Amino acid sequence: MSESTIDLTGLTIAVLGGTGPQGRGLARRFAQAGLNVVLGSRTTEKGEAAAKELSEAIGKSVAGADNAGASEQGDIVLVVVPWDGHGELLKSLAPQLAGKIVVDCVNPLGFDKQGAYALHVEEGSATQQAFGLLPESRVVGAFHNVSAVLLEDPEVTSIETDVLVLGDDREATDTVQALASAIPGVRGVYGGRVRNAHQVEALTANLISANRRYKAHAGIRITDV
Amino acid sequence: MSESTIDLTGLTIAVLGGTGPQGRGLARRFAQAGLNVVLGSRTTEKGEAAAKELSEAIGKSVAGADNAGASEQGDIVLVVVPWDGHGELLKSLAPQLAGKIVVDCVNPLGFDKQGAYALHVEEGSATQQAFGLLPESRVVGAFHNVSAVLLEDPEVTSIETDVLVLGDDREATDTVQALASAIPGVRGVYGGRVRNAHQVEALTANLISANRRYKAHAGIRITDV
Numbered sequence: 001m002s003e004s005t006i007d008l009t010g011l012t013i014a015v016l017g018g019t020g021p022q023g024r025g026l027a028r029r030f031a032q033a034g035l036n037v038v039l040g041s042r043t044t045e046k047g048e049a050a051a052k053e054l055s056e057a058i059g060k061s062v063a064g065a066d067n068a069g070a071s072e073q074g075d076i077v078l079v080v081v082p083w084d085g086h087g088e089l090l091k092s093l094a095p096q097l098a099g100k101i102v103v104d105c106v107n108p109l110g111f112d113k114q115g116a117y118a119l120h121v122e123e124g125s126a127t128q129q130a131f132g133l134l135p136e137s138r139v140v141g142a143f144h145n146v147s148a149v150l151l152e153d154p155e156v157t158s159i160e161t162d163v164l165v166l167g168d169d170r171e172a173t174d175t176v177q178a179l180a181s182a183i184p185g186v187r188g189v190y191g192g193r194v195r196n197a198h199q200v201e202a203l204t205a206n207l208i209s210a211n212r213r214y215k216a217h218a219g220i221r222i223t224d225v
Numbered sequence: 226m227s228e229s230t231i232d233l234t235g236l237t238i239a240v241l242g243g244t245g246p247q248g249r250g251l252a253r254r255f256a257q258a259g260l261n262v263v264l265g266s267r268t269t270e271k272g273e274a275a276a277k278e279l280s281e282a283i284g285k286s287v288a289g290a291d292n293a294g295a296s297e298q299g300d301i302v303l304v305v306v307p308w309d310g311h312g313e314l315l316k317s318l319a320p321q322l323a324g325k326i327v328v329d330c331v332n333p334l335g336f337d338k339q340g341a342y343a344l345h346v347e348e349g350s351a352t353q354q355a356f357g358l359l360p361e362s363r364v365v366g367a368f369h370n371v372s373a374v375l376l377e378d379p380e381v382t383s384i385e386t387d388v389l390v391l392g393d394d395r396e397a398t399d400t401v402q403a404l405a406s407a408i409p410g411v412r413g414v415y416g417g418r419v420r421n422a423h424q425v426e427a428l429t430a431n432l433i434s435a436n437r438r439y440k441a442h443a444g445i446r447i448t449d450v
Contacts, residue, residue: 114420160449189435192431196427199426201424203428205421214415217449218450220448221448222435222443222445223445224372224444
């Protein structure tokens with residue numbers, strides 16, 4: 001199986017933390033690509049409210065739930081929650097996430113007067129933390145460097161960026177590459193094993209630095225691939 | 226001053242570790258761009274031999290010296306040595322490197338059966354180590370992700386990649402961006418402060434993973450910049 005032959009039709013994509021800009025933006029793009037999407041949030045009420053708002057904005061039905069409900073409904077579950085609380089949430093959702101592809105999209109970053117910087121993560125990276133906490137899941141890292149501003153902008157029809165997909169499970173990374181490539185302009189590119197996730201998460205700090213310097217919404221492309 | 230108005234004419238670029246593939250490749254491209262280049266190596270003899278070989282290969286005069294001599298001659302000094310011994314070398318060259326722009330290009334990587342991975346660096350990154358050891362120099366990080374194979378290939382006339390340039394000294398990063406942009410196809414892009422160098426160095430492990438998967442010489446482009 002390779003990425004190009006993977007059929008995502010009928011799959012449900014759950015987005016935990018789907019009420020933040022990055023989660024909302026990804027949910028928007030997946031729904032527009034014709035996938036079933038469920039937005040998860042801390043409470044059912046918040047998840048449903050965000051889903052209703054997104055559904056109305058894009059004219060496509062998006063479901064809402066709490067994070068546990070969204071985890072149960074999703075075939076592929078994206079984790080787009082704040083770094084603070086990331087480990088605790090995943091630990092609590094381990095039963096619902098068992099057997100599923102879990103895509104960690106979290107960038108552990110700090111901010112000060114000099115801009116963004118990578119936080120020290122005991123396990124090495126958010127993806128490695130998820131990998132350790134969810135031994136029954138198929139953990140992949142992806143969607144770290146995609147601008148939330150572009151994802152949420154209805155006038156942006158194509159997003160010129162590659163998504164580096166990290167994981168030790170080839171079928172899972174192939175599937176997530178296909179999911180990334182479902183967004184017009186985006187290409188899912190294999191970026192290495194889970195142990196090499198840290199630098200891709202942290203690279204977001206460099207893109208934020210470039211954004212400030214160039215007044216841009218920087219993304220990355222991998223050349224010669 | 227901005228990158229585009231910087232005139233590199235007449236400057237001498239020293240390449241420490243200029244006998245390895247990455248150093249040789251960068252020296253080749255800078256010489257071809259019309260810059261004065263001096264290759265540094267552990268001994269004068271080795272530096273001169275490598276310079277002679279490169280001069281003959283490209284039909285342009287390149288000088289050779291030991292690393293201390295090259296450091297003295299260079300206006301901009303690139304550090305392209307193995308990670309093992311990096312700190313010791315820089316410490317010993319601190320007097321020669323005082324007042325100069327020192328461009329650290331080193332990627333602290335390990336390799337095993339599963340491929341490349343980022344090594345833990347006490348100071349955070351090679352660039353941060355250089356920054357700490359060379360308080361009298363203007364330390365910049367750059368050229369981490371450029372394929373040595375492409376740099377050394379005489380049939381490759383344009384290298385499609387961006388070079389992320391990291392540093393806290395604006396004039397120095399502007400100068401190094403201009404230096405990167407002197408290589409056809411390459412663009413120097415500001416990538417943040419010294420504290421954000423680690424992930425750019427480590428990203429080379431991801432590109433090596435992509436190289437294996439796709440049989441490529443992967444590089445990066447920063448989009449929307």
